[in-house]
Amino acid sequence: MAGNAIGIGNFLRFPGQAAANGGGAFMIPYFIALIFLAIPLMWLEWAQGRYGGVRGHGTTPGMFHLMWRSRFSKYLGVLGLFLPTVILIYYSYLASWTIGYSIYTVFNQLPKVQEAGITKEDLAALARGEIRDKLLEGLPITRADVDAFLTQGVATPPMVEFLKAINLSEEKIAQLTPEERLENLEAAIVKEKIVKPFDNARKAYIGAVTPDGKPVGDIFQVPMFTYLVFLGVFAFSLFVLARGVSGGIEVLAKVGMPLLFVLAIILVIRVFTLGHPISETMGPLNGLAFLWEPQWTIERNGREVFVLLDPQVWLAAAGQIFFSLSLGMGAIQCYASYLREKDDVALTGLSTTSANEFAEVVLGGSVAIPAAATFFGITATQVIASQGTFYLGFASMPPVFEFIPLGQVLGALWFFLLFIAAITSVMALAQPIIAFLEDEFGLPRGRAVAILGALWFPSTHLCIFLNGALDVMDFWAGTFGPPLFALIEIILMMWIFGADRIWAEVLRGAQLRPWRFFYYSAKYIAPLILAFVLGFWVWLNIITPILNGSILQQGVEGQGTGWTVWVTRVFLLALFIGMCVMVRVAFKRRQEEATV
């Protein structure tokens, strides 16, 4: 089960989210969400899965119907098929990037900072506040702009434009202290000169830009290598899935998980033996300090806000917990449905959580952020992380590996680690729809996998070729869907099915007795946190863009309103309706069989 929960969320998304949301400020709501929300919800999902499994339903439509005898409940449960299937569609493509990057690293195909003439000494000079001419080459700012900014505090128009790229407003620039001016300028230079070429390489890898860096428009020009790697990952996934849970998925997890932990520990050790290669003030411990110094306030629009009252940090922290633990997706219930009635779901749920958190906060928090902080400093690390989920892992780690001995090997290991994390999650995400076809239609596993493959393969081509499709899918299925489904689950289990009944399910066969505290947390605190997070999310992403009119340009998903976005939305809607019809047919079929 740990193979399901441990994914690229631990090693890529967690450090990115933590760094972009203030490091120590992020960790406080993160742990509150873990204790009050994640642990009780994990137990509920395991208990629900086993409850459904022993009664012949391996997926949430049937489980919801068992717990709430309403004609609508099974359609609410469709989300537990829809969300993992959509995530599978784009996540499998992401998994192929990681193995593709591992191969690229082995064969030296990534850009080289040093080929551009930038050395470790240049970075060391930058850390001392000395900005060498070669670091300004090709940038929109000149030496005169730099001098005016650093010595007189005057931000010339080119400097303002340059700093806007790291999300600094003109007002904010005017308020910077001399020290902050230097830090932010250094961060902007690192982003543009060191990290951006690697992000361009990532865009070229997926065909979003031409080899000379020009955007390609709505349809990506996907390189043959990228496509072939995806085909390989897809074929491998189908092969493992067709071998079944015990013959394929468990074997992969039993090999993959220990390997993943070993690789991660090797990388952590390497990062913490880096020393101070650039500056005495920049080392791996500075990265740890950034992550672990508790910050009780966070800056929002020029004001210091108490971190526990800031909805954006809560949103980021709770969203990370959901994504990382695969909560609110229907995947955990599916695995739990294979348990026997007396199997210990309390211990299983807690061990899944603890394995994931070990991989996330101890290992995942000790690679990308400390490595980036060692070479680029904290401010630049924050800037890099705020550029997007994949920036820290795909764009800042390759230049780090370039500057350290055996970097090529370590770089290949880093991306291979991400691949193992991703491929085991792919297996888990595929399981609900396969189980549904097996349970409700009585199909043999091979045919169920073939049907899934026939849906999955063409659907992923939307992500491969259409600009914005992957982000639109991630927005609805990866960000919005899980908290919504979790809220529905909690209301269904704690308030409709009955809190005492579901808690008795959690305790059935459990040698580990969860504290009563978690019962109350599941019943009262978790739905309140979820409603708060979801309400604020809707306000921020849907109502505010409608009110200020930006929805017409940005779209709800922030990907514009072009035809590729609409094609993806129509696809998602059609898939959801198709799954509702499938559930209806399956239930009718069961009813007819029962009456015969």
Add this chain to the structure above:
Amino acid sequence: MSASGWVFMVLVWTFVIGLFVYCFYRILFGGSNQLSE
């Protein structure tokens, strides 16, 4: 890193690692009704 940073990190790491070790100890040696994962 300041003392509060060390304390926070050590507490959280102890909690997470402790929970991890405890759970897998119970799974392997605790005679739990838990299927091998």
